[in-house]
Amino acid sequence: DGGITQSPKYLFRKEGQNVTLSCEQNLNHDAMYWYRQDPGQGLRLIYYSQIVNDFQKGDIAEGYSVSREKKESFPLTVTSAQKNPTAFYLCASSMTRYYEQYFGPGTRLTVT
Amino acid sequence: KNQVEQSPQSLIILEGKNCTLQCNYTVSPFSNLRWYKQDTGRGPVSLTIMTFSENTKSNGRYTATLDADTKQSSLHITASQLSDSASYICVVARRDDKIIFGKGTRLHILP
Numbered sequence: 001d002g003g004i005t006q007s008p009k010y011l012f013r014k015e016g017q018n019v020t021l022s023c024e025q026n027l028n029h030d031a032m033y034w035y036r037q038d039p040g041q042g043l044r045l046i047y048y049s050q051i052v053n054d055f056q057k058g059d060i061a062e063g064y065s066v067s068r069e070k071k072e073s074f075p076l077t078v079t080s081a082q083k084n085p086t087a088f089y090l091c092a093s094s095m096t097r098y099y100e101q102y103f104g105p106g107t108r109l110t111v112t
Numbered sequence: 113k114n115q116v117e118q119s120p121q122s123l124i125i126l127e128g129k130n131c132t133l134q135c136n137y138t139v140s141p142f143s144n145l146r147w148y149k150q151d152t153g154r155g156p157v158s159l160t161i162m163t164f165s166e167n168t169k170s171n172g173r174y175t176a177t178l179d180a181d182t183k184q185s186s187l188h189i190t191a192s193q194l195s196d197s198a199s200y201i202c203v204v205a206r207r208d209d210k211i212i213f214g215k216g217t218r219l220h221i222l223p
Binding site: 004006040041042043044045088090092097100101102103104105106108 | 116144146148153154155156157158161201209211212213214215216
């Protein structure tokens with residue numbers, strides 16, 4: 001899992017509540033990403049950030065929000081607007097978008 | 113359409129045997145191809161990354177090949193071990209930074 005940490009490993013929330021997933025890296029990487037993984041599907045990009053105070057929507061950004069106030073941190077908020085939030089969430093980082101990505105251990109979110 | 117197709121979807125082999133996983137892609141313009149290993153409930157870990165000019169790259173018992181002309185890659189695992197049980201994900205990056213993930217091959221090694 002390299003120098004990327006995600007917390008918590010498991011998260012349970014009631015429907016209608018916002019929840020924030022943590023992602024921290026000490027690799028001095030500029031780029032950071034959030035992916036969602038569902039059974040039988042490839043990873044899907046939610047948001048990415050190439051530099052502090054800048055981020056871009058990925059393929060499935062609706063119902064999610066992010067911030068990038070520090071180089072080391074890229075938290076993801078799953079809002080109540082996300083229709084199907086139960087999933088395995090993976091954070092990754094890379095030197096720049098051209099380089100290979102290093103993934104965190106993931107957070108499994110269950111919303112009931 | 114930019115796609116990454118992996119086969120087989122799942123594979124079961126006996127410990128000590130070799131196996132080969134396939135990845136076909138239609139991604140363009142091509143930048144690089146990556147293979148990741150993902151243990152259940154964990155994040156993916158990089159095995160190899162290959163650019164257009166590289167045909168073969170090894171990482172211990174893992175050997176990846178790339179044929180950029182036919183847009184095919186394979187991951188060969190030699191002398192499999194129980195710890196090789198995992199999902200193996202093929203990832204293709206485009207020159208405009210877009211990254212396309214395959215759905216993975218689930219490998220089960222039986223003792």
